[in-house]
Every structure is written in C-alpha cells, then in structure tokens.
Amino acid sequence: MNTVFNKIGLIILLLFLTILIPLGIVIHEIFQTTKDKHLREETHELATQQAYHLNMMEEESWLEIGESLSEEYSREIVIIGSSGQIVVNSGVNNFEEYVSQDLTSEGTYTTPDDQSFYFSSRKVGDGNSVATVYVFSPLDLMKESTRDMRNALILSGIIAIILTIGLTWVIARNFTKPLRRMDEAAKKMAKGKLDVTLPVRSNDEIGTLSDSINELAKEIRHYRMTRNEFLSNVSHELRTPISYTLGYSQALLSGLFETEEQRRSYLNIIHQEANRMNFLVRDLIELAQMDENKYALELSFVDSIEIAEKAIEKVSLQAEEKQVHIHTNFPKKVPKIVADPIRLEQIFLNILQNAIQYMDKGGEINFTIDNDSDSLVHTIEDTGPGISENNLPHLFDRFYRVEKSRSREHGGSGLGLAISKQLTELQYGEIDVSSELGKGTSFVITFPQVNESSKG
Ligand SMILES: Nc1ncnc2c1ncn2[C@@H]1O[C@H](COP(=O)(O)OP(=O)(O)OP(=O)(O)O)[C@@H](O)[C@H]1O
Ligand SMILES: [Mg+2]
Incomplete structure (x- = not known):
C-alpha cells in the first residue's frame, strides 16, 4: 500500500538492514581471524613445549607423552624419529604415506578421510640424531565455534529485525496518526462541517x-x-x-x-x-x-486644515438648522500629510454629520488640530448624548447602531463609521473614539507626519 505509514516502515527497516548486515559480517570476520590466530599460537606453543620435554627424555618414553598430550589438549601428536621412521602417531590417519613428503614447519594438512589440521613442528635434539615433533590441532574445533558464533549472530539478527518491525510499526503509527486526523479534518471542512478542532500535541x-x-x-x-x-x-x-x-x-x-x-x-x-x-x-x-484592495486612493500631500474647513462648510447648514455651534481650534499652519483629499473630507464629514445628527438642539462641536512631534492629531468633540461603554467597542462595526430606531430616524444604516475607519487606515492613519454618557463623544483621527522632501 502506498501510504506514509508503509513508506516510513520500509525506510526504517532498510536503514536497519544496511547497518545490521555489514555489522554482522564484520563481527563474524573479526571472530574468525581472532580464533584462527589463537589456534596457530596455541599450536606453536604446544610444539615448542613438546620439543623441550622430548629433548629431556629417552626416545622410549616418547609414546607416553604423545598420548597424554593428545588426551589433555585434544590435539594429535606425531613424532618422527632420527632415522625417519614414525615413532608416535596419536591419530593423524594415513600420515605414514605422507611422511616422505617434505612438510614445512607449519601449515594446514588434510587427511584422505577429510580431517583438516593446523600443524606446527619443532626439531628435537641435535647433531646426527634429529627427531621432529608435529603438533596437529584439528580445524573442526575452530569451525565448530565459528558456527556457534554465526548461529548466535543470525539469531540475534532475527530478534533485532522482529523488534525493529515492532518498533517501526509503533513509530510509524504514532507519526501518521496526526496526519490521518488532519486528512479527515480537511475532508470534513471541504464538506462544510467546520466544527474542527485538532489536538496540538507538539511544537514541531x-x-x-x-x-x-x-x-x-x-x-x-x-x-x-x-x-x-x-x-x-x-x-x-x-x-x-x-x-x-x-x-x-x-x-x-x-x-x-x-x-x-x-x-x-x-x-x-x-x-x-x-x-x-x-x-x-x-x-x-x-x-x-x-x-478587495481595489479601492483607488489618490494620495498627495494635503493641508488638513483646508480640508477640515471645507467639511465644516458643507455641514454648516445642517448645523444651523439644529442650532449647533462648531468651534475650530486650528494652528496657523500644519505640516502636510499624505492623504486623498476627497476621502479625508469624507471622514471628517461622516463624523461631523454624526455629531450633529445624534445631538439635541443647541449643542457644541469642537474641532481641534494638534501638531504632535511625529503626527497630526484631529479631534472632533461633541456635547451630544454620548455612547455607553458596552457600545463603544462595536462602534466601527458594519451596520452597528447604538439606538437602531433613533439612528434610522436620521437615515443612518450604520456603515458611516466602518467606512471612515477603513478609509483612515488606508491612508496610514488611526481612528479612535472615547465617550461618556450624557456628556459627549470625542473622535481622534491621527495621521503620521511625512517629510515632504521625500516626495517622489
Ligand atoms: N457623535 C455621536 N454621538 C452619539 N452616537 C453616535 C455618534 N456617532 C455615531 N454614533 C452612533 O454610532 C452609530 C454608528 O454610526 P455610523 O455613522 O457608523 O452609522 P449611522 O450614522 O447610523 O449610519 P450612516 O452613517 O451609515 O448613515 C450610530 O448609529 C449612532 O448610534
Ligand atoms: Mg453616520
């Protein structure tokens, strides 16, 4: 199956096998070489020992020594007397036939009935009467322990593979579980069921x-x-x-x-x-x-005092009808800001119209412009009914009206402030409101000051 689960499992298993197989071969080789070396050294040592003992004894008692060595160390011993005849042969079959062959002092020797030995020889005596003692170590001994070792290696390899498969299964399952959950969640969402909450268990x-x-x-x-x-x-x-x-x-x-x-x-x-x-x-x-960011603004360097005055002029008739006085507190000159003059006027108009609309007859509006160190702050304050604290956070929401019946009476649909806020933000400004029930409302519109020399 073409699942992430199977892929992870297969990768882990392959990785494991690529480590395990060469490692097993290396261990096996090291073991065999060590064993081989050990057998050779032991054979040499025994041959030297025997030559030393034989040297100190009469030829008649050599047979005894040969047999005892063979019993004690599971080795075979062959002694060729000074006249070339075999004096002792504890069990190397057919060696007589080969005695004429010029055997080297050490090496491997295989009998006609397929018994293999590693042998080492030493000279006994000197002068005319030189005998030779051969110590034969059966290679079967080594083969046996190598086989045991190989079996142990294969067994532990099989156990390791079974454990790895188990472990891989657990790891792959845990790894793919969240993926499966996400898949289910995405399918659910595609069908329109949006009550999806996936557990977040890790920060990976x-x-x-x-x-x-x-x-x-x-x-x-x-x-x-x-x-x-x-x-x-x-x-x-x-x-x-x-x-x-x-x-x-x-x-x-x-x-x-x-x-x-x-x-x-x-x-x-x-x-x-x-x-x-x-x-x-x-x-x-x-x-x-x-x-949709498709609203085209025509930004330029504008004098916000000029624009504020235009907006005030446009609402003056409405203000007069309601006997509302608009006081201005503008500095003589302010740094220009980057804005779309028509949209800036729209913002001022919206807020001024609201102030007049929602106010009882005979109120006051104060329009102030302050030149802060890095921004231009426009404050429009009224002495209207004010807005309660729980209504303030929603004031800029679309269609939000504090008193639905009352604002409808004034023709409002609750979009004016939502548009004003978005327009302000599109011109890199900020709009804020504060109010106290029974006292009035204050809108603050801030635009950053820009160095006109950077115009371009
Ligand atoms: N100066 C103010 N004093 C008291 N209440 C206000 C003031 N300005 C706005 N409000 C309240 O906030 C609501 C939202 O104002 P907004 O200008 O967004 O909508 P609107 O005036 O109802 O409709 P629109 O401006 O779209 O014609 C108003 O309905 C009104 O209840
Ligand atoms: Mg309005």
Whole structure:
C-alpha cells in the first residue's frame, strides 16, 4: 500500500538492514581471524613445549607423552624419529604415506578421510640424531565455534529485525496518526462541517500544521458567520426603503391621496427612500472595494486644515438648522500629510454629520488640530448624548447602531463609521473614539507626519 505509514516502515527497516548486515559480517570476520590466530599460537606453543620435554627424555618414553598430550589438549601428536621412521602417531590417519613428503614447519594438512589440521613442528635434539615433533590441532574445533558464533549472530539478527518491525510499526503509527486526523479534518471542512478542532500535541511541523488547520477552520467559521450576518443586515436595510417605496408608489398609482400636499409628501418619501437605497448601495460597493484592495486612493500631500474647513462648510447648514455651534481650534499652519483629499473630507464629514445628527438642539462641536512631534492629531468633540461603554467597542462595526430606531430616524444604516475607519487606515492613519454618557463623544483621527522632501 502506498501510504506514509508503509513508506516510513520500509525506510526504517532498510536503514536497519544496511547497518545490521555489514555489522554482522564484520563481527563474524573479526571472530574468525581472532580464533584462527589463537589456534596457530596455541599450536606453536604446544610444539615448542613438546620439543623441550622430548629433548629431556629417552626416545622410549616418547609414546607416553604423545598420548597424554593428545588426551589433555585434544590435539594429535606425531613424532618422527632420527632415522625417519614414525615413532608416535596419536591419530593423524594415513600420515605414514605422507611422511616422505617434505612438510614445512607449519601449515594446514588434510587427511584422505577429510580431517583438516593446523600443524606446527619443532626439531628435537641435535647433531646426527634429529627427531621432529608435529603438533596437529584439528580445524573442526575452530569451525565448530565459528558456527556457534554465526548461529548466535543470525539469531540475534532475527530478534533485532522482529523488534525493529515492532518498533517501526509503533513509530510509524504514532507519526501518521496526526496526519490521518488532519486528512479527515480537511475532508470534513471541504464538506462544510467546520466544527474542527485538532489536538496540538507538539511544537514541531506536525503540531504547527494542526494549529494552522484549526486556525483555518476558525477563520472560515468566522467568515461564514460574518457573511451571513452581513447578508441579513443588507437585506434588512433594504427591506424598509423598498416597502416604503412600494407602498407609497402604489398609493399614488391608486390615487389614494386627497390633497396635492399629500401627493407631494408621498413623492417625497419615495424620493428619500430611493436616496437611502442609493447611499446604501454606494457604501456597500465602497466597502467591498476596500475589502478587495481595489479601492483607488489618490494620495498627495494635503493641508488638513483646508480640508477640515471645507467639511465644516458643507455641514454648516445642517448645523444651523439644529442650532449647533462648531468651534475650530486650528494652528496657523500644519505640516502636510499624505492623504486623498476627497476621502479625508469624507471622514471628517461622516463624523461631523454624526455629531450633529445624534445631538439635541443647541449643542457644541469642537474641532481641534494638534501638531504632535511625529503626527497630526484631529479631534472632533461633541456635547451630544454620548455612547455607553458596552457600545463603544462595536462602534466601527458594519451596520452597528447604538439606538437602531433613533439612528434610522436620521437615515443612518450604520456603515458611516466602518467606512471612515477603513478609509483612515488606508491612508496610514488611526481612528479612535472615547465617550461618556450624557456628556459627549470625542473622535481622534491621527495621521503620521511625512517629510515632504521625500516626495517622489
Ligand atoms: N457623535 C455621536 N454621538 C452619539 N452616537 C453616535 C455618534 N456617532 C455615531 N454614533 C452612533 O454610532 C452609530 C454608528 O454610526 P455610523 O455613522 O457608523 O452609522 P449611522 O450614522 O447610523 O449610519 P450612516 O452613517 O451609515 O448613515 C450610530 O448609529 C449612532 O448610534
Ligand atoms: Mg453616520
């Protein structure tokens, strides 16, 4: 099966075998060489010992020595007397036939019945009567222990392979378990089931990946929730103007009015509601463009005092109607900031209009511009009703209105501040609000100061 589990298992097993097999061969070779060397040394030593003993004894007692050596050390001994005849042969078959051959002083010798020996010879005596003693060590002795060693090696190899397979299984299973879980989670998410939470058990790549999948699920959940909320808000906002427009146009069509004044007032309502829909659609398009980074800003170095004055002029009529006084506190000159003049005016207008709209008759608005060391701070303060603390964190959310009925009365859909915030941020500024119920609200819009010489 082409699974990660099998691949990991196979890799570990192959790695293990590539280490184990050469290691076994090396151990086997070392053992054999050591054993071989040991046997040769022992044979030489025994031959020297025997030659020494034989030298001190009469030829008649040599037979005895040969037999005792053979019994004591499991070695064979052959003594060739000074006249060339075999005096002692403790058990090297057919050696007589080969005695005429000129055997070297040491080497290996195989009898016709396939018994192999390692032998070593020494001269006994001197002058005319030189005998030779041969000590034969059967190679079977060595072969046997080598075989034992090989069997032990093979056995331990088999045990090691079985253990490795077991261990590999455990490792591969543990390793692939989170991968399988992620696979299941991703498939679940693809089917739209987003209640996915993977356990993050380590801070390695696998842990990070699980964490990322959790984040992704959370993000999609959030996206889905806001999308649904957004759609229901949009349809809710459209429903009222549509039903007004339908209702009043139907009334007009059916002639359900008595006076010309009533007819005009119906038409006026239709016009207002169409206007409201127009603004709503415009705002939604703007927000969508900003979300997709497709909103084109025309940034340049602008004088925010000039723009503030223009905005104040535009709301002056509205302010007058409500007997609201707008006080300005602007320095003579301020450093220019980088902004889109039309969008900056839109932000000021939104906030000034809100201040006038939500205020009772006869209030005050203070518009201040401060030149901070590295930023330009615009503060618009009003003496309106203020906003309670629990409403403040949501004020810049789309469609958020503090008093739904009241702000609708003013024609608001709750998008003005959301757009203002996004516009400010697109121009590298920040917008903040503070408020106290019954006292008033203060919006602070800050833009960083830029060195005009860097223009280009
Ligand atoms: N200066 C203020 N004083 C008191 N409440 C305010 C003030 N400015 C905004 N609010 C409250 O915050 C809400 C959100 O304002 P925002 O400008 O985003 O929406 P809106 O005025 O309702 O609609 P829109 O501006 O889209 O026409 C308002 O509905 C109002 O309840
Ligand atoms: Mg508004």
